[in-house]
Amino acid sequence: MALSFFSPPALPIHRITCQALSVAVPSVAVAVAPLPVNPNSSLSCALNCTHFQSCSGCTQEYNLHHPVVIDEAIGFFNKLGIKDFSFDSCRLWGWRCRAKLAIRGSSTNPLIGLYEEGTHNVVDIPDCKSHHPNINAAVQLLKKGLFLIHPPIFVNELYILFLLLIWILHPGIIELNVEPYDEDQGTGDLRYVQIIFGNRWRHLLGERDFWEHIGGIDVSLAPSSFGQANTRAFDSLLRKLQKYVPQGASVVDLYAGAGVIGLSLAVSRKCRSVKCVEVNKESRQSFEKTVERLPTNVESNISWHHADASIEPTSWLLGSDVVVVDPPRKGLDPSLVKELRHISAVELRTSKRPEKVKDEKRPWILRAREDSIQIESTTVHEENQSLPQTLIYISCGWESFKEDISKFEIVRCWSLIVEKYRSQLELSNPIGDSKGMKDITEDQ
């Protein structure tokens, strides 16, 4: 099992976590109930980053444990009747394990960082407080062309970065005289360093597979597959959301990437079936590798489908008890919102189930099914034609999240915000009373 990302790093890492919980609020709450803030904690939760203001990456300097948006979120969920909103900031420094950085300047004085707000001027951020220290160290090495001398320090933690760097830069900007991109002239050789994402990858050195332990399972993430930047927060989120999924449920994981959420649920909740739907075919390889390392006693029908979740979403939703959505920042596709809306309305008004689906003939659906991986359980499960009871919405776009859920008829919902605005929402109550919510609060 590789846990190398959090093994003792070469550089000191500050692990300071602040946490804030909501206070009880009146049932019909309109006013925002502020989270309790320890007046002495604001300085200990200060960013203290020399790049703050010149770099556009962070917007808050003090009270990092209490982002400005939290008060708005509390008010928003209050209006929906949610009284036990909770917020977990997780790690506040050194949490970003993936980064895409722009490169400008000159070969003798390269600037590697983010754009200044509203411009394309790159701000050099060698001491970024959000980056995992090894990202900053790697950037330094990239600048100086030293990594061929010191590879063992980083091979485990950031070997993917090094594969890319070696590929394009061997052995470094200064030594090789690689010219950074010039925006005005349109010249130069190097414009961005993309630490994880990308489609064309070649394995040059280090371990071939990059493994992390997330949500109770070993996960392999290929460079070209989506992966969460804040792995610690993602792990925390997964462990919490497991409690909202009944044991033995059928789950469909839409916008699934490598299927980390679905596979974590398959193991922790002994799901009857898990369907993962993802539009990026590059994620398939990571899914397959991760499945190979699942415990052998997992009795779940597991499948990964290379498909667009917005096309005929009904075909994915039918037969699932729980729907997990984790869309990009722009939020859910309109066709999916429409279908979820329809389902929630049907569930609320009648217990009538839709008729059994006819044999599928539509070519695009059949194609998506062909382009899928199926791992059959040895246990025979009855075919399930139920409608989903629960929607778990994981969001990285607060505005799109608010807009999406304003379209649903919500009986009850809860929220969990981790990292940025990662939230969960339930359309109806799947696990009886508010047990699940208590669990979440107690856990923190």
Ligand SMILES: C[S@@+](CC[C@H](N)C(=O)[O-])C[C@H]1O[C@@H](n2cnc3c(N)ncnc32)[C@H](O)[C@@H]1O
């Ligand atoms: C925020 S990521 C979440 C990935 C995954 N749940 C995880 O945590 O690793 C969103 C994913 O949705 C995928 N995606 C975007 N649009 C999609 C669509 N219409 N249908 C299916 N997947 C889509 C992206 O390729 C990306 O992998």
